[in-house]
Amino acid sequence: MSRWRPDARERLERAALELFAEQGFAATTVPQITERAGLTTRTFFRHYADKREVLFAGEAELPAMARRMIADAPPSADPLTLITGALRAVADTRFEGRRADLLRRREIVRSDPGLGERELRKRAVICEAVTAACRERGFPAMTAALLAETSATLLFVALQAWLDQDGDRPLHEFLDEALTSLRSTLSVTGAVPH
Incomplete structure (x- = not known):
């Protein structure tokens, strides 16, 4: 996984929205989002407090x-x-x-x-x-x-x-x-x- 890329926030958002649409908000986990984005959970929490924040950032x-x-x-x-x-x-x-x-x-x-x-x-x-x-x-x-x-x-x-x-x-x-x-x-x- 990449340590740092300038588009991390956008990649996390795109991955989260895709997963929310595919399997529902409740069924989607932060590790699933980060895996799809090709990033770490640590990177996720650097940008968002939780998965709701992707929608309300x-x-x-x-x-x-x-x-x-x-x-x-x-x-x-x-x-x-x-x-x-x-x-x-x-x-x-x-x-x-x-x-x-x-x-x-x-x-x-x-x-x-x-x-x-x-x-x-x-x-x-x-x-x-x-x-x-x-x-x-x-x-x-x-x-x-x-x-x-x-x-x-x-x-x-x-x-x-x-x-x-x-x-x-x-x-x-x-x-x-x-x-x-x-x-x-x-x-x-x-x-x-x-």
Whole structure:
């Protein structure tokens, strides 16, 4: 086995995803992953705390990125411009070009209840980060929470539609559609029962 190669993390991820898809998440072991990747278990644990981390590695990056984008937005940006700009940037930098990998990841996460819970926790962490960033911009607590939850909902609804599509439209188009749908739903008079 190779002692050190610069692509170890990518090889471990590729091997893990293949094995998760072939035999299921629960049935896959770290030694199986490292054997398939041609690396040692020691190398695995240098990159990941456990096999779940292969699926959730980098989950801290998205909340940090969202906070940074909100903080760096022009002070004059209205709330809608703020969240749509951040969502578009996230779509373009974190998701575009990775659809096949994300489809495979989604199927693996859906196959295991514990992974599903971890996915929900990831969404909650993103909301917490956006809420904090909006509060730092001076938004009232309720407004900040609504912006965060709306942002997360728009992202996750658009992401699912993008993954489910038959074509190859970019994610930002699904974000725009989700926002348009939300606006029209909220603006229709009589849409909400009294």
